[in-house]
Amino acid sequence: MRDHDRDPLSTGNSSSAVIPDETFQLAPIPILIEDWYGIRLWVDDLRASGVTDLDAYLDRHPDAIQHLRETHHRFVDANEAVVTLFEAESKDAFFARAKKLLPASRRSNEQVLRAMFNGDTACQGERMLTSFGGRSIPIVWRCSLPRDPERYRRLHFYAFDITEYQENIDRIETMRAELARAGRISLVGQLAASITHEISQPLSATRTSVEAALRWLNRDEPELEEAMTSIRDAARWARDTTDICHKLRGFMARTPVQARMHAAEEIIDAAVRLIAAEAREKSIAVETNVTPGLAVFVDRVQLQQVLSNLLVNGVQAIASAGDDVERRLTLTARPDEGEMVVFSVTDTGLGIDAQAAGMLFQPFATSKQEGMGMGLSISRSIVEAHGGRIWVDTASGTGTSFHFTLPGAVRSR
Ligand SMILES: Nc1ncnc2c1ncn2[C@@H]1O[C@H](COP(=O)(O)OP(=O)(O)O)[C@@H](O)[C@H]1O
Ligand SMILES: [Mg+2]
Known part of the structure; x- marks a missing residue:
């Protein structure tokens, strides 16, 4: 039964x-x-x-x-x-x-x-x-x-x-884990790309300075003073390179910026020297206009990075615009409202169309064959970490101005 x-x-x-x-x-x-x-x-x-x-x-x-x-x-x-x-x-x-x-x-x-x-x-x-x-x-x-x-x-x-329900949950869990992994990988990728991008300028400046020192010393009558200056420069660029690596790592970990008061003029001067060889090679005149006594409360090397990123972009924009355009890159810094300073980098290139302008600050966004698309993304991170903002002012065919603000003011000397 x-x-x-x-x-x-x-x-x-x-x-x-x-x-x-x-x-x-x-x-x-x-x-x-x-x-x-x-x-x-x-x-x-x-x-x-x-x-x-x-x-x-x-x-x-x-x-x-x-x-x-x-x-x-x-x-x-x-x-x-x-x-x-x-x-x-x-x-x-x-x-x-x-x-x-x-x-x-x-x-x-x-x-x-x-x-x-x-x-x-x-x-x-x-x-x-x-x-x-x-x-x-x-x-x-x-x-x-x-x-x-x-x-x-x-x-x-x-x-x-609830097999199907369970499978869906498992799938979502797997997707979540994959996404987190992809996020980590992309962070590592961004860090690697950022470092590669940001040290290339000071690294080639180091080489240029060392080579200059060698030339001064190689003369029949060695110019010791000049050689010393070049070696001192080389030492400075090398120090900046190390500094950039350290800071970028800290940056990803969101450690707060270590800001100090600096004369804006000094940092601008260093940034212009960093890109001088490239500008000269492309027959581009670089002009600066800085309000006297202007001081900024920043991490020196980081501001130098932002400026050289924008200047290099300007040089490349002018270079790719052909021979007919005026070849001038202008860098200005002046006080803005509320204890802020506004920096502007203006080129005479061909500008950016509105659609592309929306994407510029994203990591890996580039329109250049050899580009990495990291410069503007890093620049924005740096500016925002200092409590400032960065924006672009451009239109197709008119040249481009990048502006950004940082804490600072005019100090009576
Ligand atoms: N001054 C400029 N004039 C025209 N386009 C620019 C300028 N600066 C940036 N861009 C555009 O923004 C993109 C991203 O710039 P960036 O982040 O510095 O990366 P990369 O220079 O490696 O391409 C560039 O590829 C270019 O399309
Ligand atoms: Mg760039």
């Missing part, structure tokens, strides 16, 4: 007192009917005997759940959806292995017991099932708990296969 045929309440093939048989059998949700009547009486007795803490009781009697399942519990009926869920050949095949497929687990059974013990009207939980084919199926189950103990002879357990 099959387990489910032994149900004492079963009349004919009616599977449930609550759900009409056909609806039950063909319901698209797996429904398992189990007999918990004996367990319900056991729970009532337990409570009557004065037990108030079920968890503590189960801790003291670790075999209780297994014992209850073996002596007081029965699978009564299952609908077609259960058979399908378990990938069983038939309902009989399912019932033949039901005890093994749905073993007593403290985690799952305890939830029903606790709800019964507390007099709750429903309970639910999650568990992992294993199908006949060995597939793991995560499910959420739910069960209504009637007041009348008699009705515990046919407790309805509804199961919801």
Whole structure:
């Protein structure tokens, strides 16, 4: 005789007192009917005997759940959806292995017991099932708990296969992890690109200065004074190179800028010297116009980076504009409102069209064959870290002005 045929309440093939048989059998949700009547009486007795803490009781009697399942519990009926869920050949095949497929687990059974013990009207939980084919199926189950103990002879357990839901969650988790990894990689990539970009100017200035020193020394009458000056310059550019590497690393980690008061003129002078060779080579005149006594509260090397980035862009813009345009690059600095200084770098190149202008400050945005697209992105980071802002003023065919503000003011000397 099959387990489910032994149900004492079963009349004919009616599977449930609550759900009409056909609806039950063909319901698209797996429904398992189990007999918990004996367990319900056991729970009532337990409570009557004065037990108030079920968890503590189960801790003291670790075999209780297994014992209850073996002596007081029965699978009564299952609908077609259960058979399908378990990938069983038939309902009989399912019932033949039901005890093994749905073993007593403290985690799952305890939830029903606790709800019964507390007099709750429903309970639910999650568990992992294993199908006949060995597939793991995560499910959420739910069960209504009637007041009348008699009705515990046919407790309805509804199961919801959450495989797909779980897979979606897993997919989202994987995507999130990948995104975080990509973010880290792109940060490392940006750092590498930034360093490469930012040290190229002072590095070639170092070389130029050393070569100049060599030429001064190589003369029939060596010019020691001039050689010393060139070597001092070389030492300074080399120091700046190291400094830039350190600062860029700190920059990515968002360490605060180390600002000090500097004469704007000095930093502008250094930046212009950094790009002088390139401007000369392309026959571009570089003019500066700085309000006397102007002081800025900045990290010296970082302001030098911003200026040389903008100046190099200007040189390249003019160089690529052909021979017909005027070849002049202007750098101005003057006080702005509210203890700020505004710097402007203006070229006589061909300008930028409005669409491209929106993207300029993004990392890796470049229109140049050999470009890295890092200069403006780094410049913006530096300016903003100082509490300033940077913007571009341009139109197609008219030349370009980049402006940025930094803290500072005119100091009486
Ligand atoms: N002065 C300028 N005139 C015209 N276009 C410019 C100018 N400065 C920047 N750009 C545009 O902005 C882009 C990004 O500049 P930048 O971040 O310095 O990267 P890169 O110089 O390596 O291309 C350039 O490729 C160019 O298209
Ligand atoms: Mg550039």
